[in-house]
Amino acid sequence: MKLMRTLNKVGLKSLHILDPEVSHAVTVKMLRTGLGVWPKQIQDKAISYTLGDLTFQNPVGMAAGFDKNAEVPKTLFKIGFGHVEVGTLTPQPQQGNQRPRNFRLTKDRAVINRYGFNNDGHMVVRRRLEKLGKTNGILGVNIGANKTSDDRSGDYVKGIHRFNDVADYFAVNISSPNTPGLRDLQAKDQLHELLSRVLTARDEEHAKGKRKVPVLLKIAPDVTEEGLQDIAQVALELKVDGLIVSNTTITRPPLKDQKQAQEAGGLSGEPLFRLSTIVLAKMRRLVGPDMPIIGVGGIHSGETAWTKICAGANLLQIYSAMVYEGPDLVADINQYLLDKTIENGLSSLQEAVGSNMQAWADEPLS
Template sequence: MAMLYQRAFPLLDRIDPERAHRLAIAALKTGLIAANLQPDPPSLAQTLFGIGFPNPVGLAAGFDKDGEVYRQTLKLGFGFVELGSVTPKPQPGNPRPRLFRLTADRAVINRMGFNNHGIAAMAERLKSRNTAQGIVGINLGKNKDQTDAAADYITGTRLLGPLADYLVINVSSPNTPGLRALQSRDALAALIGAVLETRAQLTRRPPLLLKIAPDLIDADRQDIAEVALASGLDGLIVSNTTIARPAGLDPRFASEAGGLSGRPLFEPATEILRDIYRRTGGKLPIIGVGGIASAADAYAKIRAGASLVQLYTALVFEGPGLVRRIKQGLAELLARDGFANIADAVGADTLGTDGL
């Protein structure tokens, strides 16, 4: 599959990125992308949040915003998939063009703006979900015109909480005005508290995670770590896309507004992951995201402090066979280093440097 995809990529690379994404969704719906149902190596299984993950490799939010193909993406070999970001009301997102493929940099810039069909449409698709088919998380956002942010996250929790294996508060996308301001200490504590209060009223109470940005100063990181530990949050996702523009990016797109993902994000996202793991004392499970394109990348995130990892951008350039290659490579790396289970490697590089 890998060789086939690499041969086809020069043709795919000529297609508008947003159109290519819709074609990928259509291909999954019609079965044109083959499933990979090989058993996972036992060393990759672990239990987090009370959930048994067959492997630590997940599909990040942004690919399946509306829950159209979660069954099919799980069959590609992912240990879990995350849907969204989804908002209470449908919204079209930002004007096009809003998605840019930086092939030479193995990167993408997007300013989609939470384009989605709304909570009701996703709930309709998920109401008949067979939970035995795999783990599905839901990433919650707020509508662009909503001035009471907490109200949107409360609505998402109330309506989608019963249908999700875990929920994510996304306050870190750079493409919704004012969203990242919700990462400040007081605003974040109030928001998490309101969502947890809503979750407590549900019959089924999914774990609640917070997704943060990579562009945080030291004081913001400390605030987030302290609020996360004190609030009763179940975990963190580190990190979202970056508004930074490293030197050397394709000059045709480097000045485009939006969030940068892919290879240039790997180092900064891993650095903040390591830092947040230290600041939380390893007490909160972390999902590591940003620039993962190989088993070595995923393993570096895990040794930095991630219990699970997610990818998306690398699939654009490597194809769906990347999931299988990362899992196989992770099992080999664990065996090489004498780890019987993936959980034993979490924070291995970080614990030795901070005295935890």
């Protein structure tokens, strides 16, 4: 075990010599071979979570953007993730922005990216998911809109129809900062229209005798109090199945790596933790205890994972910390959460959800 950890650390160091985008491509290639990956699933009823018909074996998921094209979900489940969110996927394949478009801020343990939804498009990824067969975890499909689309809401509707048979849940991503104007879909009227169309599409699929696939909305952390209230109101009114809080931020909290900090794009990793946790807690306070929320942004340890749960998250996702900590982090977080649950005399981790919400929700947004 110790040897594998050391090998992983050495592997990570070597990957960091490469350009971040190249290093990511190499990682995905390595994961495709499955070599050096050994099962590390931590299973215990105390950390499982049920959302509708879905049972998440553990709360830790791989956030969208890592496996954009659904090439390695099975290996990610083996590493120990309870759920994997593939995408963001757009109807037409897209190259995304010019390189370089992914930057490591090593001293800050952060990442800035401006990929702009590079992906293989619906058809290719749908075929890949059809071949996947049964997986040992929950598979989320994150959907978006093409940059040049003249009906952006229509692109999300297409996503629902294309992936209904292969997705365990949908993430509606209107929060990427790298597609100009996309975040405007978070404004109240536009959001109402978009979600009405998306949920109608989902219900049409269900009416054909298919599964009713939960739809979760992924929001940005760069929102005002009023903006949050609007989103919460629409989500409650239309009975969205859950929220994912949050995507990357276009703000720049104090950063050590001044040069990289000037790169345009969305910041993720440790400097995002505070803002995304405040937004999460405010959202929890607005929507009440029953709406499922996935907390994401800056989680990099068992402690930060526990903090997110206590701020109001039912489930968690990580991305940037995988770049700095490597795959052992997933099992480490799950083990920590299990230990904390027992230590606090709880029968389920879910009993801790929101236990420290008030303190976080009272913090200002900037």
